[in-house]
Amino acid sequence: MEKGVLDMEVRPMKIQFNAADEALDKKEAGKGKQNRVNKDALTTVLYPVLFGVLILVLWQTQLLHRILGTDTFTLPLPGRIINIILANVPEILKNVQATVIVAVGGLVLGSVLGYLLGIVAMAFPKWGYGGISIASAFTAVPIVAIAPILNNLTKDFSDDPHVRSMIAKTLVVMITCTVSMAINAYRGFTELKPFSLDLMKSYAASKMTVFLKLRVPNSLPYVFTALRISVPASIISALVSEYFAEYIIGVGRQIRESIVLAQYATAWAYILVACVIGIMMYAILLVTEGVVLKGRRR
């Protein structure tokens, strides 16, 4: 049972892992050439996995409890947590769906808005960067402060409490995702390769052509840099905004409800689910980045 979940967490890396494993076998057999990349890949995957397994073993054998000075009630054993997940699959999936819709919806909206803001800032460089710096103050506003405010602001959006709390939560995620994208998109548009702009000028390229042929392609890696910040942030803000939502649904909300009702094992089950969502979304981002930016970096 425990193995199942562990597999789920490392699945995105597993392919790499197997390849690296094979490479090692070959090397040991004295046949193939050393493959530097695969060896690096092996160690980068192996060490974290080993560390995870070590923690898991300490946890299940309760040594971890002794180190942290806690008990099996506050930190339930992994076996029990997995049991709860397996016994409540439909219920958990329903909550996961609500959380993922909010996180992805807010991420997309926030990123698109941020990219457009980046374009605006690039078009008017005199005040553009300063404007973005001011906008970045938004990220300093804690989610716990925005979430209840947006909850109240969206009260009239819909008669259905489920719909309006979804809107409120998505807006919170959107706000947290906008700024990092705006800053990075602006940098992507302006930090061009030396002389590339001069080259375009020598071709007498119009501003539009410069934008489409030079600036947009140049901004792509920066977009992914922004997404690397935004994706985890979107999950976190989705989870936190659920705390304040009117309608009781979502992984974050279940963590809260379980803790209020002193059901710590159930809370931990949802915490694990939240971790899996985060890891999966990040892995999807990394794979997408690898495909889109193939041959562009390094």
Place this chain on the structure above:
Amino acid sequence: MKRKTAKLAATILLMTMISITLAGCGQPTGTAGGETGTPTAVTASSGTSDTSAGSGKYYDPIDSVEYIIKDAAGKGKVGNWGLGNEYEVQALLAKYGQPITFLSQAFDMDGFDNDTILLASAMTYNELGLVKNSYAGGYGYGDKVGIIDMNDEGVAMLEDNIFCTREFAEKHPNTVKAFLYASMKGWEYACNNPEEAAEIVYKYGSSVSSDHQAYMASEVKKLVETDTKGNTVKDYGRMDDGALQQTLDLAKQYIQLSDPAAAEKLKSMTLDDIRDASYWEEAMASGGQFGPLEKTSVAIQLKWLPQAQFMGYYVALDKGYYKEVGLDVTIIPGGGDIGETTAVYTGQVDFGVTWVSNLIAANAGGMDLLQIAQVYQRSGLVLVYKLN
């Protein structure tokens, strides 16, 4: 000049973009939300959409409880706060053969006021007062509302108690008895002088107005001095096994635990797993004389904000009853997400006030909490509805 125009144009562009995004984002997420709009066990989402159907038509004083519950449940307009406060309402719905789903009710009564909720949960000493009275924060309905009492319907579950961990009670028996003795003395004084008790609570910090505090004190007195059958109780804090057993039976039926291990434990729970009357009995028989106290500085965690719901403890503190028995007591208000069971279990505080059903759920989840006194002898939860 040119720069100014550019600036102006950019500002306008920015404004429109933000407003378009803000306005536009409502739509896609709205539909996305609709797709997952399956009602959970806690909330019937269909209930709020047809506000027009129920408005203007309420209930008559001659309507039977059965008719009112079936009508409100049929429209999906029964409200409760959830978070462990819902079991009595669910038991009542089940009694009349209705599905046990309800709307998530906020901690104000606005939903009841604007007819989103036809049959709203209310505590006699708190929300019901706000609905009826017209002082600050009240809705001023006066006699234009009717109530369904959980005690009359036979689905009462006991609420505010005093508890600590079993380990603490076993290690500090004299402290526990001294604390119970002084607290009950405080409750006795508070119930005999509710107005003064309300003022004392107000002095120690209050979340509500002094008028509401006075109303609350008079209503809490009724809950402390009357049992579920309507008989007068003068043994403050006594544990009525009949009422406790009913609470436990209903809890077993309606507390839904996702954790299979906890659900198993709940099923096999008996009264001996949750309460021990011996400390209270010995405390009441002691006449204020205890052996050496094992711990003199103790704290009690309340379930909610400072209000007359907890007047006994504030009176005992203010009148020096705790000092008389040699205790230095700190009262820690609750509210929001503060879990009184967790606070006591982890040893941050020594005693706590919670509802018996919450204690049962916590023990099922793996805590070992022990109820040492039952302050409220009957359920304070009612369902309130408007009259035509």
